[in-house]
Amino acid sequence: MNTPDLAAWWMPFTANRQFKAQPRLLAEARGMFYRSADDREILDGTAGLWCVNAGHGREEIADAVSHQIRTMDFAPAFQMGHPIGFDFASRLAEIAPAGLDRIFFTGSGSESVDTALKIALAYQRAIGQGTRTRFIGRERGYHGVGFGGISVGGILNNRRVFTSLPGTDHLRHTHDLARNAFSRDLPEYGAELADDLERLVQLHGAETIAAVIVEPVAGSTGVLLPPKGYLERLREIATRHGILLIFDEVITGFGRLGTPFAADYFGVTPDLITTAKGITNGTLPMGAVFASRAVHDGIVKGPENLIELFHGYTYSGHPVACAAGLATLDIYAREGLLTRGAALSGTWADILHGLRDAPHVIDVRTIGLVGGIELASREGAPGARAYDVFTDCFREGLLIRVTGDIIALSPPLIVEEDHMARIAETIRAALERAG
Numbered sequence: 001m002n003t004p005d006l007a008a009w010w011m012p013f014t015a016n017r018q019f020k021a022q023p024r025l026l027a028e029a030r031g032m033f034y035r036s037a038d039d040r041e042i043l044d045g046t047a048g049l050w051c052v053n054a055g056h057g058r059e060e061i062a063d064a065v066s067h068q069i070r071t072m073d074f075a076p077a078f079q080m081g082h083p084i085g086f087d088f089a090s091r092l093a094e095i096a097p098a099g100l101d102r103i104f105f106t107g108s109g110s111e112s113v114d115t116a117l118k119i120a121l122a123y124q125r126a127i128g129q130g131t132r133t134r135f136i137g138r139e140r141g142y143h144g145v146g147f148g149g150i151s152v153g154g155i156l157n158n159r160r161v162f163t164s165l166p167g168t169d170h171l172r173h174t175h176d177l178a179r180n181a182f183s184r185d186l187p188e189y190g191a192e193l194a195d196d197l198e199r200l201v202q203l204h205g206a207e208t209i210a211a212v213i214v215e216p217v218a219g220s221t222g223v224l225l226p227p228k229g230y231l232e233r234l235r236e237i238a239t240r241h242g243i244l245l246i247f248d249e250v251i252t253g254f255g256r257l258g259t260p261f262a263a264d265y266f267g268v269t270p271d272l273i274t275t276a277k278g279i280t281n282g283t284l285p286m287g288a289v290f291a292s293r294a295v296h297d298g299i300v301k302g303p304e305n306l307i308e309l310f311h312g313y314t315y316s317g318h319p320v321a322c323a324a325g326l327a328t329l330d331i332y333a334r335e336g337l338l339t340r341g342a343a344l345s346g347t348w349a350d351i352l353h354g355l356r357d358a359p360h361v362i363d364v365r366t367i368g369l370v371g372g373i374e375l376a377s378r379e380g381a382p383g384a385r386a387y388d389v390f391t392d393c394f395r396e397g398l399l400i401r402v403t404g405d406i407i408a409l410s411p412p413l414i415v416e417e418d419h420m421a422r423i424a425e426t427i428r429a430a431l432e433r434a435g
């Protein structure tokens with residue numbers, strides 16, 4: 001394949017000039033593998049971007065999408081509806097964690113986050129708590145790139161350049177290698193960090209706080225696991241102070257931890273869940289916010305001729321995305337993919353923890369079918385070592401993701417043991433070559 005002209009596409013979250021000098025182009029995908037534009041097989045260690053949970057090139061999804069475009073390509077969802085949107089919402093409600101069975105469709109994870117924050121504000125106002133306008137996020141959280149999401153997110157580069165919404169604050173993050181390095185599953189120490197919410201309540205007053213949002217397992221900032229008991233404690237403190245708890249499950253939703261949602265894994269029920277990515281197996285842009293009955297019913301009341309929530313997108317409940325989503329849920333159900341990770345997580349952990357003696361490795365952490373491998377940074381050049389490992393792996397036929405000096409792994413949930421072994425071997429060889 002000829003290299004296309006690279007000038008026009010201003011690429012997202014990419015060092016554009018570096019990339020265009022040495023592009024990495026993917027051209028095809030099937031099952032566990034991509035094929036690069038220079039015709040090499042690349043094992044997908046990241047489910048695309050944490051989204052292709054059922055593996056690539058699923059014919060049923062392609063057929064459903066093609067059929068839906070031919071049947072009805074688009075329909076408005078403002079004061080109109082279409083059966084496939086209602087069907088998809090009902091199917092999502094069936095697999096939702098207890099009681100979170102009211103579904104608001106969006107077009108992406110970022111839109112889901114901004115939607116959930118707006119629902120939280122609308123709910124607090126609707127129940128007579130209109131002074132609650134503040135949001136609490138967490139350091140090292142990632143909630144997409146809308147202004148709401150970057151404000152509650154904890155990635156400094158996202159916030160420094162673009163400024164944050166007023167009235168946002170952050171819990172301390174829970175990442176503590178001194179106490180928790182090489183944890184298998186949940187780290188032992190740090191549940192008390194949830195008490196940071198008490199500190200912010202003392203500082204700002206509970207009556208000013210609408211919601212707290214966290215990723216149950218932080219993905220994009222490097223696979224940060226919640227200490228044992230942390231999420232339970234956060235739930236308890238939020239409830240005690242009338243603060244809504246939002247789980248951002250854009251990554252953990254749809255089977256990543258070996259349960260349908262992280263809320264199921266931890267046995268902690270938030271008031272709102274944000275999702276995207278795996279909802280259509282990454283095939284079409286879509287997201288959904290799952291709301292509790294209490295939140296939904298708190299807003300959907302009053303005069304019946306009035307719009308209850310002034311919010312929505314042209315593509316909310318897009319019929320073609322719904323078709324992709326329904327076909328995706330069928331595959332997840334038939335192949336047991338929403339729980340498959342539970343059976344495989346022990347093998348996954350054994351294989352990745354086998355890298356603990358590889359050069360530069362200062363931590364390995366795993367949960368479900370997620371893995372994080374943290375490397376010592378090169379003196380004065382944070383991120384450089386992991387970037388070298390990333391490009392080395394790509395040359396050797398493996399796609400991984402790196403954030404700073406952390407390697408993040410999240411293979412499609414159809415992964416087999418030999419793929420896991422190949423992931424670990426390729427990374428080990430790259431680490432041995434990395435200076």
Ligand SMILES: Cc1ncc(COP(=O)(O)O)c(C=O)c1O
Nearest residue numbers: 108109110142143144248250251
């Ligand atoms: C936890 C979390 N929230 C939100 C987002 C944003 O999703 P999107 O890129 O679809 O807007 C992401 C993306 O990785 C995410 O990991």
